[in-house]
């Protein structure tokens with residue numbers, strides 16, 4: 310199998326992402342992690358850009374021992390000298406020169422004719438070769454360059470002494486067939502092409518960076534340039550983790566491999582995201598939070614029976630612990646029962662069905678249902694108190710300049726439906742006054758507290774109350790995604806317990822599952 314060299318440009322093209330600015334310490338930290346990941350080459354920056362970037366490239370050059378360190382340079386002596394200085398101390402230094410070759414860039418940006426481009430690049434490569442054994446040359450915007458001129462430029466670069474010729478699809482314009490064809494054409498037509506390495510550098514403007522890079526590999530590319538998490542100019546660069554995992558997952562198809570330490574992928578992704586401040590989208594291939602998460606019942610059932618039904622990569626391969634079965638409204642009984650067992654609950658079928666119905670009801674109101682939600686939901690029913698009064702509906706009218714008013718509908722043990730309305734100092738007070746009227750009980754609220762059980766705007770609210778009645782007191786607990794409903798449930802729970810204590814003196818709360 311052919312080895313594909315990985316050239317990481319997270320610290321250069323990645324840093325060109327709008328809003329990203331890495332200081333020296335951050336660049337070194339990322340470079341050392343890239344070294345652990347096992348990338349072959351690290352482009353650490355553009356030394357002529359600023360004294361700060363030059364110092365950062367130098368710090369990376371001195372810190373990293375097991376990867377070639379590269380500095381980017383325009384085809385100008387001043388830039389080349391800046392790279393020479395910045396790479397002092399590097400174990401395996403390399404300069405990356407570029408000059409645009411496409412008609413658009415030649416005419417509007419460089420204002421140069423083809424001949425002038427060839428001459429300037431030739432001069433720069435020869436000057437760089439005086440100081441560097443390794444010189445990479447990139448015809449910028451190769452993707453929109455006339456193919457015959459690209460062959461001419463590549464031949465010139467080889468003759469001038471370039472050791473790598475990199476083909477950038479600078480603006481992410483090409484599709485895989487076209488990009489692959491460039492490599493095939495260069496391989497078939499450029500004299501001396503076998504003496505150098507051919508490299509691909511893609512951008513994701515049309516979402517094809519990874520596909521284009523893989524097409525380049527299929528047509529003879531030796532090196533792929535990219536970034537961790539696909540960060541980079543505009544829509545970003547090829548995501549290195551995607552290339553590494555595509556090759557690792559489909560060796561039968563690509564017959565090529567990288568020498569990356571795949572187990573470091575997840576950690577590297579997290580570090581780059583943290584230090585660049587660029588969050589990884591949940592659905593990002595390989596490293597997104599959902600890449601190994603399954604929510605729907607049919608998929609979860611498949612995963613529980615055999616993971617390969619819905620996973621082509623095992624998460625431990627990239628350094629993650631395990632796949633996640635996320636409980637939500639699309640989940641089924643198999644995953645729910647598995648979750649209960651994981652959490653230490655052993656329930657019979659009837660209890661699972663009962664809990665599952667409650668879970669679905671909660672899942673309709675909440676994006677995802679976490680362990681805390683399930684525990685709270687189950688334990689709400691653990692204390693086996695007869696339900697003398699049950700909450701049917703609750704309606705609250707609140708305005709900051711009007712008196713809060715609540716209407717509650719309660720079902721009594723004998724089936725009687727009682728509806729009452731009351732005002733209060735606040736919404737909760739109005740609800741409690743309405744409940745007092747409906748239950749016809751005289752109780753005193755001794756304590757009220759509220760906390761969030763899980764996280765997010767749709768978190769479950771848990772309300773605790775203590776009610777007192779003729780020297781007896783009882784606690785009540787209520788749970789809901791709505792805190793007013795949780796308040797009403799907690800109050801009624803305590804009323805029911807007071808009722809129970811009155812009717813069965815000496816009785817202790819009895820714990821049972823569901």
Ligand SMILES: CC(=O)SCCNC(=O)CCNC(=O)[C@H](O)C(C)(C)COP(=O)(O)OP(=O)(O)OC[C@H]1O[C@@H](n2cnc3c(N)ncnc32)[C@H](O)[C@@H]1OP(=O)(O)O
Nearest residue numbers: 325355357358359382383384385407408409418419449479
């Ligand atoms: C596709 C890519 O990612 S290329 C890399 C892009 N990255 C960056 O540009 C980040 C670092 N850049 C910088 O800090 C600055 O642009 C610098 C320091 C390099 C240059 O700054 P300035 O001297 O102020 O020039 P400015 O950026 O405004 O313009 C670029 C100049 O370089 C020329 N130029 C562009 N590419 C090349 C090249 N490969 N070789 C030689 N000259 C080039 C342009 O034609 C323009 O020249 P002009 O001033 O004669 O018109």
Ligand SMILES: CC(C)C(=O)C(=O)O
Nearest residue numbers: 407447449450477479
């Ligand atoms: C410097 C070059 C290789 C580049 O980043 C591009 O063309 O996208």
Ligand SMILES: [Mg+2]
Nearest residue numbers: 322479510542
């Ligand atoms: Mg680029």
